[in-house]
Amino acid sequence: MIIQHLKNLYLKVSIHPLTLLYFVFAWLGGYLKWYLSTLGIVCLHEICHLLMAYYFRFQIQKIEILPFGAYLYLEDFYFQPIWKEMCVVLAGPCSHLFIYAGIQMLSHGVYQDFLLTMNMFVLCFNLLPIYPLDGGRFLSLLLQSIIDLKKALLTTLKISIFVYCLLFLFYLQTNTLIIIGYLFYQLVCYYRFIYVYLRTYYGMIPSFLNKCPPIVHQHLIYRRGFHNYYLMEGKIKDEKEMVEILLKNIKK
DSSP: OHHHHHHHHHHTEEEOHHHHHHHHHHHHHTOHHHHHHHHHHHHHHHHHHHHHHHHTTOOEEEEEEETTEEEEEETTTTTSOHHHHHHHHHHHHHHHHHHHHHHHHHOOHHHHHHHHHHHHHHHHHHTSSOTTSHHHHHHHHHHHTTSOHHHHHHHHHHHHHHHHHHHHHHHOOGGGHHHHHHHHHHHHHHHHHHHHHHHHHHHHGGGOOSOSOEEEESSSOOOTTSEEEEEETTEEEEGGGGHHHHHHTTTO
16 A cells, blocks of 8 residues: 555656756856755755645645755645645744754764754744745735635735745845746636636535535625525525626636
8 A cells, every 4th residue: 555655656756857957057166065955955855845745635736846945736735624724834934843843863074064054044934924835825815814815815926926026136146047037927827727716616615515614794705614694685595596696707
């Protein structure tokens, strides 16, 4: 069973062409050890996301090894219970406590100082509220649990763009160009994803089981994680009756 899981996981791992190019540059530049060490920290971070996703039986789409780390793609993220998704997101930042302990035990001297610095940098960078970093994903999930789903996604996008602009202004350098460019690309993808996701999610409402706590609205909003009811024209309407109206309201 474990061997089969590992085989299936191996088939889902892909290496971005730029990563191979970075290997060559790092080797020619004489800093391959330092590059691989930093990449290893980020990959351990991503492995903890993966283990938590496996624990909750998320559908693993693929794992892509990027020049500056790794990225886990989950097919059903944003379709599972919010608390489970939060656990998957938080598993990455929590991993740095174990990485810190490992660095303290297994290294020393200048190399240890470098690893500790990189470990802290990766942790702090991932906590930035920029989608798709862990900080941005957690912010999105937090907002989705307390406000309208569409508003939560768009608010996450606005905050992400604002923080990204600050990052662009103060940290744009030659060695950060690829990371900042990647984040810009992901923000564009996130903007497109929002409306596709809303159409998909609203369209799935009729198939949802009525196991969530009920919540009644007087306005056309949708709270994820609840069974939504609407007080309209003096009558209570179930969320299944509102699907068509919710779909029409996506672009408004």
